[in-house]
Amino acid sequence: MSILRTDDGTDIFYKDWGTGQPIVFSHGWPLSSDDWDNQMLFFLGQGYRVIAHDRRGHGRSTQTPGGHDVDHYADDLAALVEHLDLHEAIHVGHSTGGGEVVRFLARHGESRAAKAAIISAVPPLMVQTEANPEGLPKSVFDDLQAQLAANRSEFYRALPSGPFYNYDKPGVEPSEAVIANWWRQGMMGDAFSHYDGIVAFSQTDFTEDLKKITVPTLVMHSRGDQIVPYAAAGPKSAALLQNGTLISYEDFPHGMPTTHADVINADLLAFLRS
Template sequence: MGTITTTDGTEIFYKDWGTGQPIVFSHGWPLSADDWDTAMMFFLLHGYRVIAADRRGHGRSTQTSGGHDMDHYADDLAAVTAHLDLQNAVHVGHSTGGGEVAHYIARHGESRVARAVLISSVPPLMLKTDANPGGLPKEVFDGLQDQVATNRTRFYRDFASGPFYGYNRPGAQPSEAIIDNWWRQGMMGGAKAHYDGIVAFSQTDFTEDLKKINVPVLVMHGDDDQVVPYADSGPLTAKLVKNGTLKTYHGYPHGMPTTHADVINADLLAWLKS
């Protein structure tokens, strides 16, 4: 584990374990690198070097007032990869992290990148617009911001207990430990970063970023994702990249890297070895 300081003075916390081909994990909103612990241990034990950073304003990184946008997210990721001099890296992003990965590759190039994996990810665009009629209305995201600003601790508990992991579905068996861990990670971060981050993940249009990606891309998405709806994300992303593979998981929720870690990690390993 270590930290780097970016050009604007933000301290970014990261984990770096093992040796071998590097896999870099980018976490979702409003979590931290800890959300990847199970995946990191899985790939570490399969001979990979695993790296994950806390996004600025999240986890153990600096709770900055500004810079909570995809340009800064991508530049911070680039700073970590350069500091560690990563080569032939696989970049894995979940949710907002998927947007971060796409923007990083498009903005900083593929010289250090071998492959990319976008899991339950926000690209191409979450917001409903004339050009993106399948997106979600802005009022949805305004409501999220209002809850972050006024009652964050309750909101985070409810979000993890409900749509994020699909625990609001009939027959679901909620895990209090998983819910508690989500809440813990969220509350470690800064409210301002999380508030601004909602705009970053919902209003950034990644269409042109995706078109610039030439490395192989695995797109993994559950068709019961209540946070990033499947039809307007996974299939569209897989078509926009030049070398995309779409893997759809029937009935899986947004947080499937946690709820179905055994399946997701095994499928990802198989793709890396293919």
């Protein structure tokens, strides 16, 4: 396995396939780099070098009791970029991974980056505040933590069976394989990392980070997203970016890179080639 050891002793597992311009994929909570299998194989076939890592406490990376905040996530990504000596990299993040990408570019600069894309991503801010009335009440995230603490296995079965992929919507046919793969990825990580990760993805304000980013950035979000509300996320992020482009979808779920990979891959490829 390919492993990077960070300055604080955390081992970060990563995949690195192919040659060409690098695309670095950052996954969502509480999953792993495996969630990008479709995209990695697709873009590998398009002549790109594809790279994805397991966030600390997720997948095959160290189950560490510390560093479950967006700054550490961004620093781990920066360490990977430096370790692989990447240049002109394209950074793609889904959900929490979108926040990781945004914080990485704002915190570590864009000297090694060419473009970025954030998909169903948590920025600018998920939690509801006086300044962010479109967000979700903090009680929603408190409940997620309570369900995780009560029975993580059942919780990680229920979430993909319902709102993550819109399998609870009329006319949407659930895929047992997709649900099982989500559960498998989630259970590879540790409960404590994921518990703290809920605070990281829900309460981090990325507003100032977004304003700092100058590389062309594609924002992809669906109005049908039941996890990260469209009105609080996609359009706001695109407006805050200096060079942002928004693609909106109607009925796609939060996990649209899996359920609608053909559309997401095609739109992302068109952006990369533009």
